[in-house]
Amino acid sequence: MGNLDSEASVDRARMRVQYLVRVGETELREVAIPQPSTGEVLARVNLALTCGTDLKMLERGHARLPSGPFGHEWAGRVAAVGEGVREFETGNRIVATPTAPCGDCVYCLKREESLCLHLFEDVALGAYGEYLLLPRHIVRRNAFRIPEAVSDAQAAVLEPLACVVHGAGRVDLSGDRTVVFLGDGPITLLFLQVARVGGAGRTIVIGRHPRRLEAARVLGADAVIDSRESDPRSAVEALTDGLGADTVVECVGRPEAWHEALALARRGGEVLFFGGCEKDATVSFQTERIHYDEIDVKGAFHYTPATVRRAWDLICGGAIDAHPLITHRRPLDDLTGAFDLVRRRAAVKVAIVP
Numbered sequence: 077m078g079n080l081d082s083e084a085s086v087d088r089a090r091m092r093v094q095y096l097v098r099v100g101e102t103e104l105r106e107v108a109i110p111q112p113s114t115g116e117v118l119a120r121v122n123l124a125l126t127c128g129t130d131l132k133m134l135e136r137g138h139a140r141l142p143s144g145p146f147g148h149e150w151a152g153r154v155a156a157v158g159e160g161v162r163e164f165e166t167g168n169r170i171v172a173t174p175t176a177p178c179g180d181c182v183y184c185l186k187r188e189e190s191l192c193l194h195l196f197e198d199v200a201l202g203a204y205g206e207y208l209l210l211p212r213h214i215v216r217r218n219a220f221r222i223p224e225a226v227s228d229a230q231a232a233v234l235e236p237l238a239c240v241v242h243g244a245g246r247v248d249l250s251g252d253r254t255v256v257f258l259g260d261g262p263i264t265l266l267f268l269q270v271a272r273v274g275g276a277g278r279t280i281v282i283g284r285h286p287r288r289l290e291a292a293r294v295l296g297a298d299a300v301i302d303s304r305e306s307d308p309r310s311a312v313e314a315l316t317d318g319l320g321a322d323t324v325v326e327c328v329g330r331p332e333a334w335h336e337a338l339a340l341a342r343r344g345g346e347v348l349f350f351g352g353c354e355k356d357a358t359v360s361f362q363t364e365r366i367h368y369d370e371i372d373v374k375g376a377f378h379y380t381p382a383t384v385r386r387a388w389d390l391i392c393g394g395a396i397d398a399h400p401l402i403t404h405r406r407p408l409d410d411l412t413g414a415f416d417l418v419r420r421r422a423a424v425k426v427a428i429v430p
């Protein structure tokens with residue numbers, strides 16, 4: 077009996093978590109369940125979501141994120157709390173973003189926390205696993221208790237939605253503007269909903285996957301353009317009296333798409349480059365588009381505590397429907413199968429259930 081008990085407790089002290097070993101390779105490892113130190117929270121993951129960033133990390137590596145424990149969109153329950161944690165107790169449902177700014181560096185002091193110099197130093201990665209340890213600065217700044225009315229799936233889109241809210245704040249999506257989203261992935265599907273809340277006039281989605289374009293329509297796109305069937309530039313011109321879009325939001329993350337985004341904007345319009353390209357990627361463009369046509373170009377990266385909070389309020393207020401984005405479910409040991417679905421664009425997002 078004693079032996080069985082101690083074996084069982086050893087068992088309980090281990091957990092499974094997916095590691096990104098190197099580009100192209102993940103591995104399900106068994107490791108010790110971490111114990112929370114002062115200010116930290118240990119969460120048990122109920123569900124994690126695949127993300128375009130993870131696909132990039134898997135296919136080509138990432139300019140900012142390291143290999144190691146894999147996965148960063150999730151929702152779960154508090155399994156243990158470290159000393160001094162007051163906001164959470166064991167059993168609470170919880171969600172958090174994978175990073176939080178330091179609060180002290182030159183960018184944090186300017187309130188430009190998406191540029192924090194220490195953003196990637198102590199991250200909470202490993203959501204494709206059974207437990208996830210949240211460092212103190214994340215617990216303090218970017219973690220929330222999930223209310224009963226909010227499902228795990230809804231809560232788990234907090235991180236991508238916070239990025240989208242951050243991006244949306246850098247352009248004008250309001251009033252009678254025509255906004256073109258280039259790309260038909262989960263980011264566009266979230267952007268559409270944020271744009272609708274912000275009162276965007278007309279939204280057009282350009283993509284090449286009928287099922288995703290259909291999801292875009294369901295989520296409120298006024299027009300969708302299948303780029304395999306028609307030339308996006310002529311199609312946008314036809315919809316805008318030959319002018320082009322007031323705002324173009326690039327959500328693909330490839331140089332060709334960056335190039336195309338600039339071509340879709342009207343004179344005096346603006347372009348938001350939301351999709352991060354491969355490290356060292358370059359794009360060339362006609363300078364006259366920026367100079368003579370006065371097109372404003374901007375980048376958007378990551379999120380700040382303010383946009384995380386705004387994203388969380390949108391989720392809790394019922395303004396965001398995450399369910400059309402989550403098209404498949406897979407167990408933790410079939411991460412490869414899950415990313416195959418995403419790579420083939422058969423899935424939008426896959427829920428990974430430990």
Ligand SMILES: [Zn+2]
Pocket residue numbers: 127128129148149235236
């Ligand atoms: Zn993500």
Ligand SMILES: [Zn+2]
Pocket residue numbers: 177178179180181182183184191192193194195
């Ligand atoms: Zn900082």
